[in-house]
Amino acid sequence: MKILSIDRAKCNGCGACQTICSLVKKGEVRPSESRIRVRRVGGTDTQYVSVCQHCAEPVCVSACMRGIIDKDPVTGVVSRRTEDCFTCAACKVMCPAGAVVYDSDMDAFVTCDLCGGDPACVKVCPTGALRFEEPGAASADFRNKYAQSILGAKEAE
Amino acid sequence: MLKRVVRYAAVDLTNRTADIKEIQAESFGTWSMHLEEMGFWWEADASTMALTTGVLTGTGAPGTGAFIWSYLKNGKLQNVAAEGRLGAAMRYAGVDVLVLYGKSETPLCLTIDDGELALTEQAADYASLLANRKNEDAVITTVSRKAVTEDKYFAISDGAVAKRLLDKGVAAIVAEATGALQVADASRLAAICTELYQAGIASGAAVGSSRKHPVRFLSLDSAADLEGPVSYENPVEAENAVYAALGIIWSKALERCDQKRYTAELISACLGTPCCEADLDVLFAHLAELQQKKVEGGAV
Numbered sequence: 001m002k003i004l005s006i007d008r009a010k011c012n013g014c015g016a017c018q019t020i021c022s023l024v025k026k027g028e029v030r031p032s033e034s035r036i037r038v039r040r041v042g043g044t045d046t047q048y049v050s051v052c053q054h055c056a057e058p059v060c061v062s063a064c065m066r067g068i069i070d071k072d073p074v075t076g077v078v079s080r081r082t083e084d085c086f087t088c089a090a091c092k093v094m095c096p097a098g099a100v101v102y103d104s105d106m107d108a109f110v111t112c113d114l115c116g117g118d119p120a121c122v123k124v125c126p127t128g129a130l131r132f133e134e135p136g137a138a139s140a141d142f143r144n145k146y147a148q149s150i151l152g153a154k155e156a157e
Numbered sequence: 158m159l160k161r162v163v164r165y166a167a168v169d170l171t172n173r174t175a176d177i178k179e180i181q182a183e184s185f186g187t188w189s190m191h192l193e194e195m196g197f198w199w200e201a202d203a204s205t206m207a208l209t210t211g212v213l214t215g216t217g218a219p220g221t222g223a224f225i226w227s228y229l230k231n232g233k234l235q236n237v238a239a240e241g242r243l244g245a246a247m248r249y250a251g252v253d254v255l256v257l258y259g260k261s262e263t264p265l266c267l268t269i270d271d272g273e274l275a276l277t278e279q280a281a282d283y284a285s286l287l288a289n290r291k292n293e294d295a296v297i298t299t300v301s302r303k304a305v306t307e308d309k310y311f312a313i314s315d316g317a318v319a320k321r322l323l324d325k326g327v328a329a330i331v332a333e334a335t336g337a338l339q340v341a342d343a344s345r346l347a348a349i350c351t352e353l354y355q356a357g358i359a360s361g362a363a364v365g366s367s368r369k370h371p372v373r374f375l376s377l378d379s380a381a382d383l384e385g386p387v388s389y390e391n392p393v394e395a396e397n398a399v400y401a402a403l404g405i406i407w408s409k410a411l412e413r414c415d416q417k418r419y420t421a422e423l424i425s426a427c428l429g430t431p432c433c434e435a436d437l438d439v440l441f442a443h444l445a446e447l448q449q450k451k452v453e454g455g456a457v
Contacts, residue, residue, distance in 0.1 A: 019217035030337035
């Protein structure tokens with residue numbers, strides 16, 4: 001299963017992912033309810049991207065009081081039956097990635113659903129900070145960069 | 158054909174009141190409004206300042222963080238382009254144009270939130286405003302003699318604009334960006350935006366990634382230096398100022414794209430009315446003509 005990997009060292013906070021997500025998922029430009037967010041909790045110098053990581057053991061599944069969140073055993077995608085959400089916010093509080101967002105049109109909490117396997121945000125990310133790839137590829141890339149930084153070699157492009 | 162409904166906020170700094178109205182503006186509601194539909198502001202008060210967003214501001218395409226400051230100098234309207242989150246945040250909060258008239262004797266902070274404006278005397282330093290904002294998407298701009306600065310690191314005006322704002326008693330502007338911008342054809346707009354971002358990526362000219370150099374909102378090539386001084390640079394060359402009036406600053410990474418065609422397509426997707434390159438030629442000629450117009454400004 002492919003994952004949406006984020007290389008936070010490459011993110012420059014342009015916000016393209018946020019605006020395209022809201023256009024695609026909500027049909028309007030509403031970055032504050034986008035499922036991928038550039039978070040500015042501490043201001044511009046501490047901004048970071050948060051989006052659902054479809055965790056291997058998602059805390060939101062057990063936190064959900066109505067049991068409407070499931071992890072697909074084949075694809076690994078964590079999804080939810082939003083029509084049954086009663087906005088208790090337990091998933092939002094428990095999410096370690098801060099990735100749960102309130103959708104005012106649905107009156108429900110939502111998360112990234114990977115756009116059915118073709119995430120829009122990845123296509124507009126100008127720096128390559130967002131990638132949709134196999135977990136092995138993402139992991140290998142990060143391990144390679146870490147090893148090279150330790151060894152003092154130039155970072156591979 | 159070139160019409161746009163503009164939500165403008167008239168802010169009376171002397172009496173600390175604000176009023177939002179809608180007008181049907183010609184020429185897509187660019188700075189032409191300030192000389193035509195809204196010329197009465199400058200005729201009544203020569204020190205009036207305006208912050209104008211374009212029809213494309215905040216819509217998502219690369220470079221659509223553009224907005225324009227306008228003021229009267231020696232009888233002519235001066236337009237200073239800027240790129241950042243403020244214009245977009247204003248539109249999400251329900252305001253397309255901000256008109257500031259009158260003068261406050263004490264420094265004020267103007268807050269725009271979900272169609273409501275408020276003028277308060279709260280502390281206008283960045284740290285206090287950051288601590289008191291309602292949500293983390295809020296855009297905080299502070300005014301010093303040197304520049305208007307957005308989110309602490311991005312200069313969004315030159316000293317002339319900043320000094321005029323301070324003289325009018327405006328020390329800070331906070332836009333709580335939790336609202337939405339409706340567009341006519343979201344799917345088409347998303348497709349065009351994706352095409353443009355991919356063209357920018359393919360050009361190899363988009364600014365590199367670095368957490369020490371965050372870029373301006375929706376920009377491919379304008380970054381701040383977290384460790385360097387904050388200073389304003391005009392983001393547009395003279396011939397591209399008209400695009401900035403429409404709310405888009407074309408990146409160098411997209412110089413091979415047919416900018417006029419894409420601008421027309423973006424406008425069509427946003428407004429739902431047909432717009433072609435010939436329409437833009439008419440508009441650009443009109444704006445160039447207006448730039449020579451003199452305004453009879455009234456007493457301050």
